[in-house]
Every structure is written in C-alpha cells, then in structure tokens.
Amino acid sequence: MAESSSSQAALARRGLMFILSSPSGAGKTTISRMLLEADDEIKLSVSVTTRPPRPGEIDGVHYYFVDDAEFDRMVEEDDFYEWAHVFGHRYGTPKGRIRAALKDGQDFLFDIDWQGTQQLYQKDQQDVVRVFILPPSIAELRRRLEARAQDEKDVIDARMERARAEISHWDAYDYVVINEDVNLCFGKVREILDAERMKRQRQTGLIPFVRELMS
C-alpha cells in the first residue's frame, strides 16, 4: 500500500515537477507506474497526444488521445505548458491546475522527452527535477522494445535510431539512473524524489517551525 515517504509530512512544502525522460524502451513508463503506485503524494501529469492508443492504454489515464484538429485548437488557445513533435506525432503537457496545485504541495510526475524538459525547465527552474533513465546497453534496449511487442518493426527501427540522439541529451538532466534491474532503478528514483522533497527551499513550513524552535 502507498506509504508516505516523508517523515516531515506535517510541515507545509511546495510541490515539485518530477520529470522522467529516457530513450524509448529504457523503462520510464515502467518506473513511472511503479512510482505512482507506491507514492500517493505524486500525481501523473497526463499528456495530450495525437498518437493512437496502444493496447491497454486508456484515454485520460495514460494520455488524452486527440486528433490533429483538436491539438491545433489547444495550441491556438495556449492550453499547453509545452509541446513537441516526437516520432511523427505531437505530444503536449496541458496547463491544467499545475501551478496552483504546486503551491498547495502537490507533486507532479512528467513522462516527457528532452524537448519538453527543456521548455519546462526554462519556465520553472525552481520546481523542476530532471531525471534521465539509461538502458544498460543498446542491445538490451532493442530487446526490450521487441519484447514489448507494441510496435511494428519499422517503428522499432525508427525508435532505435532516435535512441542515440535522445541519449545525447543526458547531460541536460540533474540525475542519471541506469535501468538494469528494474527494482534497483526504481529504488534510486525514489531516493531522488525523497531527497528533493527535503530541500530547504521547498519546505515552506520550516520558517514558522524554526522560528517557534528559536523563540
């Protein structure tokens, strides 16, 4: 069952924007799902995409699936924090109530690519934590994409081709974790999240707390 990871839950704190990126197939969806299940203080920012759903994907849960016209309308109405072209489709982070919720201490998880990461970081450096997940090897990356069996061979080839380009953005992240054993990788990601929550600047409740201690 979900357990609170913070022993200082009673103190008010600002929420954070926790970004997980990786080359396709390295495991960010798996790690994201484990995190959401284990931690009830973080909520997924559900992206909008023009890509068709994969088997098992639910509209509004994994993505909001829209057509090109709807995506265009959202761009025109300035509904996105950021959006980007990935694998011939468009993906975007809807603004929703993120800013207000951050103030109330809500954490958000973003499964977005390096382009989206860059845009979010430019807009909100103080709240963003950037984590990049790497596969243990290129051969293992291909094996995972093939084992996932959700894409045609040409799509897998295209994803493999892009993987190297995506990996080249590793140095634009705060943390890099290699996903060899999924449980170990998940543990590391969780430690990062816990540590980031303890950052002094995020713990808005510390000022009155310390004032009280010193009075």
Ligand SMILES: Nc1nc2c(ncn2[C@@H]2O[C@H](COP(=O)(O)OP(=O)(O)O)[C@@H](O)[C@H]2O)c(=O)[nH]1
């Ligand atoms: N910039 C941006 N990238 C996104 C967004 N949502 C998903 N992505 C990225 O788009 C890429 C393709 O995602 P997807 O089609 O689900 O396949 P995946 O590679 O198996 O995760 C991944 O790198 C995601 O991180 C978004 O809202 N904005």
Ligand SMILES: Nc1ncnc2c1ncn2[C@@H]1O[C@H](COP(=O)(O)OP(=O)(O)O)[C@@H](O)[C@H]1O
């Ligand atoms: N550490 C791991 N060892 C073996 N297989 C893994 C590991 N992590 C993820 N996988 C598998 O690899 C495939 C791709 O993972 P996924 O989370 O969908 O990647 P991404 O979201 O980065 O594209 C999935 O079938 C997943 O179950």
